[in-house]
Amino acid sequence: MDYKHLIAGALAFSLAACASGCGNSDSSSSKTQSTAASGTTENDSENNTDTTRTPPVPSEADDPNAVTFDDGDLSFAKLINDDKKCASGELSVVEVQGNKMLCFKDDMKVTQEGKVQKIAIQAAQLIGQENLGKVRRITFDAYADAQAANYLNQDGEMVQVPGTICGGGGTVVALKDKDGKGKWCDFAEFQGGEYDFDFSGAVHGEFKFLLADSGECWDDTMDDANFLIMRWGIENDSNLYIDNIVFYDENGKSIPIIKDELAAAAATAETTTATENASE
Secondary structure (H helix, E strand, C coil): CCHHHHHHHHHHHHHHHHHHCCCCCCHHHHCCCCCCCCCCCHHHHHCCCCCCCCCCCCCCCCCCCCECCCCCCCCCEEECCCCCCECCEEEEEEEECCEEEEEEEECCCCCCCCCEEEEEEECHHHHCHHHHHHCCEEEEEEEEECCCCCEECCCCCEECCCEEEEEEEEEEEEEECCCCCEEEEEEEEEEEEECCCCECCCEEEEEECCCHHHCCCCCCCCCCCEEEEEEECCCCCCCEEEEEEEEECCCCCECCCCHHHHHHHHHHHHHHHHHHHHHC
């Protein structure tokens, strides 16, 4: 992938987020949003006591072809740290309330202002090279936590909540640009929030190849078909979590995940090659 596009895309996203208030650290405006987890607004929260609020729980996969990370495999995910604004840290599979998901554990070494958390997902390793051209839509669930009580709410209190959770994504498509390189495609933004608890509910993201008919999508000739999930406008020390990734075709049907079959085939091919080399 041409990461120059990623840098430009991330910066553009960050500017857009600032302009739209997606990453606004103004607690008065943030808390007026409905929480993604509990469906409550600021007024709802004020009318309830802490004992009556229900902490959000992770969403269960609603499609049999979802990537759930229940098997602990994250070989198809990569942390991207290609410019000074990218968050640094490590990827792992963690269990949250009995639900396993991918975690970008931020080491907090990059300053919060303008920081972008980036994860690349390798599509071919999940659905197979021959199915890349079928993808028209990708959905996933994003979560965030709070690692410190550094969020200032409208009551002037420092609380341990992630606040606004927003981001976007992008990919390189098979259609070539004027320089003969894969054209960069921006995906839509996603946004939610959590202002009462230290771990959010699911913020649903949906990425669409809107210009697929004109060739702005993947095809089976691509060597490195992957897409970025990026989070910006971070308002507290926080980690990013991803779960329930699903690929859909033009008819809205989910595409089967065949990563285990692909891994088994690769292992067989490697063993065969090693045996042939030993014989020679």
